Amino acid sequence: MGTATAPAPAPATRKPATMAQALRQAMRDALAEDRDVHVMGEDVGTLGGVFRVTDGLAAEFGPERVTDTPLAEAGILGTAVGMAMYGLRPVVEMQFDAFAYPAMEQLISHVSRMRNRTRGALPMPITIRVPYGGGIGGVEHHSDSSEAYYLHTPGLHVVTPATVADAYGLLRAAIASDDPVVFLEPKRLYWGKADWSADAPETVPPLGRAVVRRAGTSATLITYGPSVPVCLEAAEAARQEGWDLEVVDLRSLMPFDDETVCASVRRTGRAIVVHESAGFCGTGAEIAARVSERCFHHLEAPVLRVAGFDIPYPPPMLERHHLPGVDRVLDAVARLQWEGN
Amino acid sequence: MGTATAPAPAPATRKPATMAQALRQAMRDALAEDRDVHVMGEDVGTLGGVFRVTDGLAAEFGPERVTDTPLAEAGILGTAVGMAMYGLRPVVEMQFDAFAYPAMEQLISHVSRMRNRTRGALPMPITIRVPYGGGIGGVEHHSDSSEAYYLHTPGLHVVTPATVADAYGLLRAAIASDDPVVFLEPKRLYWGKADWSADAPETVPPLGRAVVRRAGTSATLITYGPSVPVCLEAAEAARQEGWDLEVVDLRSLMPFDDETVCASVRRTGRAIVVHESAGFCGTGAEIAARVSERCFHHLEAPVLRVAGFDIPYPPPMLERHHLPGVDRVLDAVARLQWEGN
Amino acid sequence: MARSSLASGTGKRARSAERPSSGQGRPAAARPDGTRPGHTPPPDWRPRVDPGPLLPDREPYRLLGTPAVADLDPQLLRELYGQLVRGRRYNRQATALTQQGRLAVYPSTTGQEACEVAAALALRPQDWLFPSYRDTLAVVARGVDPAEALTLLRGDWHSGYDPRATKVAPLSTPLATQLPHAVGLAHAARLRGDDTVALALVGDGGTSEGDFHEALNFAAVWKAPVVFLVQNNGFAISVPLDKQTAAPSLAHKAVGYGMPGRLVDGNDAPAVHQVLCEAVEHARAGGGPTLVEALTYRVDAHTNADDATRYRDDAEVEPWRAHDPVALLERELRERGLIDDAGIRAVEAAAEEMAARLREEMNAEPVLDPMELFDHVYAEKTSQLREQAAQLRAELDAEEE
Amino acid sequence: MARSSLASGTGKRARSAERPSSGQGRPAAARPDGTRPGHTPPPDWRPRVDPGPLLPDREPYRLLGTPAVADLDPQLLRELYGQLVRGRRYNRQATALTQQGRLAVYPSTTGQEACEVAAALALRPQDWLFPSYRDTLAVVARGVDPAEALTLLRGDWHSGYDPRATKVAPLSTPLATQLPHAVGLAHAARLRGDDTVALALVGDGGTSEGDFHEALNFAAVWKAPVVFLVQNNGFAISVPLDKQTAAPSLAHKAVGYGMPGRLVDGNDAPAVHQVLCEAVEHARAGGGPTLVEALTYRVDAHTNADDATRYRDDAEVEPWRAHDPVALLERELRERGLIDDAGIRAVEAAAEEMAARLREEMNAEPVLDPMELFDHVYAEKTSQLREQAAQLRAELDAEEE
């Protein structure tokens, strides 16, 4: 995938860090190591971003490396394309998921196609950071999950971390990639803490590797980003019902790790895909379709999907009814055609 | 669906008509019947559109009803939103599939959400006509199939005709709908002729009804738009191999006609989805996923997908290798785990 | 590919006015202007409109403190004042509600009340207002219920008022995207023969978006009856104006669309009101769109969640506090004897009453029906949504058991 | 919601210059300018730049037929002429190739050769050209192989030349989307300390797109070394300029971004070249971007597939044929004795040779490998693409059997 793994870990003491901190550290290390890396977007400089993910970077690297742009998403991504044509590695921030839509034209028509158009002469090593997803009480346009649009666009990689360590490792790999990576940051995991060391970040596999977060035998929950903690919680809860659920965290949606996913489903014989975005033509559709095809003779039950409803993202006071939660996951598990059902 | 059926047919003699002519007639009739209908877009007036689909309409209804706009797709759709807020029914043309991308922000953030946002106070009766698909030897950006983006956007209807009669009926229904309809016109079927009468267009069912174009018993080909003729041809060719294929033309992708599709698959026990757009997270993913779930115990083989590759649309001289053709459909049929396979 | 020797390379630009006109001996007889026959200008060219009148005011237009203010209707001045005081109070109350957890977030317009209020009062009943996400106050000043205007920010639904009934478009969160809507609506009204004008609000940051450009261009080409008010409050969240534009003023953008630009002191309520009224009536009379830039300042942080000390000093804010829209108008009214202490107390009491009512209404827990999530996506539920609604219904029923 | 009595309702606009200044008795002592103490202007305001110098030329800048042309380098004039003749021939040849089915489509620049050629010649080797879909000729004039420049339109691949090697960006089909690329590249070069300038081409229609606006704004704010050349050829396919804009001229848009605007006779090759060279060197010297509008005309139909009689009379085209860029320069050269019949024949022969070589190359069937479809999507094929490539490989093998 043309990606680098993070630098080899040196022994260091871990202490609690948030995902936001790990992301910041990843950008800081990339900025320090490679003068071609540039961070740009709305409010990423002086303010440090509305989520403070880029806090301190402008002070450390100056406004030419960490740049507050005019307020225009197509312009941000379009100028990043030109910068990449000249050999820079822009790391672009879209302030919120829904505010990336004005940049769709640049993304689809140029970012994803420039390498192919020019037979490799103009690769697009651009990382597009997009805080995404709901569950933070955001008003309209602040809680979208738009990964399916990106996944349906050949030429893009799509990556989303669910842990503090992955946030660091995947963002380093994304920035190091010679291809454009849409890097989706689950907003509601920004402030979750884990023991982690900035001095000795774990190495991570190249983009495109899923990981089994919890081994199990009854069924596989296939998920990513903000739904990973939900699935882990559901798996814990399911033990009481006698189900031992395996949880696969995809981490990278494109490339998609067929191997890990199918190996798990063939083992368990049952699968549920869980994600927040609308179900229709969503990530879960692709996963259910390919798992159903590839694991057909291993399946004891149809692959089910637990996804957001096919409605515009709801107002904050109603969002909990929309978001796939533990109960909805468990309901789906119960529908997996168990003996005696 | 809040849609109207076409006016009741009067006896009339049919003569050969192209899909382009039927589409034009649909707009003409809508313009004549309802003064709130406005046609707008790049070159739709004096020129009659680059495909001549709106030919003559400006001359007949004047430049205020059939309007050449400035060259700006977001502006076209955005002003159409405002016109709809005032009670008009804009029929917007995007000149080509890939040139609709600059309007994605208006489409996703406003067209699809305005009704919901305002609890029904501001419905968006906008028809967005998009010539789409390949096979016409178009240079880059002129052959995209972008239906999956629209299908993943709750609040939109997505419709695509495969026959001359449907072109008329579905476009009338789209314009009459109180909801936004993305109306995808298969470019390479524009000049296909069929016996049809403008004086007595067939009535069509409301948006959301698929139709069985060819009855069969061995397996179901689920398809739409430009791939319908391909599937019909494949079904004819398959007879020689002893397969009797059923062909379902979806016509309306959203709402999706689960009933017709699942009834067919339960009958045949095998299904293949065929479409041009990239497969990953495409329409076929959704259909395969839902058919696999809903018809699980009826399936003799996994639901297969025959779709475009996950690559940017190829240059014209290579497009035939990308497009799902008869051979590729037949190859897939052969993989449907027949006895003795 | 070689660079030619023709380029001066100095970066100096030969203006047409400075064109060398001293001709030496020329092969063909020169005309009086030095050009020779057979060498014609491009055939079709003429200046399409005279740019002169489109250029904005040289200095921000002001009324307060100038002699012209004497010509204004005292009743209007008092009305503006009352609305300013009410608006200030509304901003304070809404911010307090965020602290009490009654509002998810509130982008305050403290310091910008003159623009908000003047925009609302410049409109006739048949006109439409297109607010940006910050303009709750303009919405309220137009007559929308103060609590309903906050629905979006409280989070019980997206838009809390009926846009058709109130002729106020939903507060638009994606910046500048509401501007083409305003153009389309104004155009539609004109096509129908109605004398409706649309007034659209946008921030200085929002002028950088492509939708700003496309909207202004459509408006000018269509001569749509629409007025664009840019509230230049100095910041887009943390980004100051000089990282947003290099233009002489935002009002200068008007020239490039062929519409007049106006520049006004955005804290001078009568001046903003007058400039907007003129633009609105100009549009109504068929004169087409106007771009108005109002110079003002966002005295509060971007929202209650923002920390403005990260990107600006209090020293920058101070002079703007001295140029406060409420104080400016109050001074004028007092100097003219148009209001006294009692009058001011009455205005303040009315504002307090509004605030108390608002508090009360916002403290009531909204009654929400989760099933409504499926009700307005389409005119009629698709079969897909019927299934999903049934699923939620079953879940809710199970919860209740 | 009531409309106030303050509005004049006449649609007349009180300009600051026309402000009523005759003050009657005022409560507080007025200053000389009529304002009273305590009533200050908005604190932060000053005109950010003087708009005067940004305003474009009053008339299209011309050199041919004016005395100034005498100062130009004869060698340059001959070079321009040679390129114009070659360009005209290229356009004719490419159009002929569409008729023979050797090209899918060709958007001709007949009549616009002066702009195409001048753009290419205004650049130094380290500079980049960002062409629009119509600008194959500029690409060729810059030095790209005439056949490789047609790859996109022949259809064997998207971009046929190496943009890094040629410093020519791919021909951009989605209109105006290449403009932010030019800005980003120019900005990147400046950050690296290189003295590279980017020159971006766009049509009159393309100026309506949001990307045009965003690109010009970024360029001005960043002071990026980029020059925007708008070829105003009167049409966007069938849509004439007056349905595209109401601006005094497209060059007037520059003011709203705070960059200089230039207006030039687009059929006067030395004039376009000079204006562009000045803008390019101005950018190189750190002066920031310039917007140049060149007035020209699309003499052919939009493409070979278009029927221009549907939207314009031949009467409209005629005067432009009389103002032909090749003929204009030829007359000048002849009048000055800088070229004679033999010289012209030599230029034409060189153009014929180019055309013959092009015909030959384009008549050769391109050798295509369908498997290349998977080669450049990513740096390394994903496992998904490896599977799909294997499928196609198998199909191709089966076909061959």
Ligand SMILES: Cc1ncc(C[n+]2csc(CCOP(=O)(O)OP(=O)(O)O)c2C)c(N)n1
């Ligand atoms: C399209 C879009 N991009 C980004 C945002 C996030 N955002 C919200 S407010 C804001 C700053 C707006 O600045 P300005 O237009 O000056 O308005 P102000 O906040 O000053 O009223 C930004 C970037 C948004 N709402 N919409």
Ligand SMILES: Cc1ncc(C[n+]2csc(CCOP(=O)(O)OP(=O)(O)O)c2C)c(N)n1
């Ligand atoms: C974003 C986009 N929208 C629509 C088109 C379709 N289209 C191709 S050329 C053209 C007209 C372009 O006019 P102009 O910008 O004046 O350039 P010209 O053709 O005159 O060189 C249009 C609408 C496109 N290529 N890109």
Ligand SMILES: [Mg+2]
């Ligand atoms: Mg602002």
Ligand SMILES: [Mg+2]
């Ligand atoms: Mg043009």
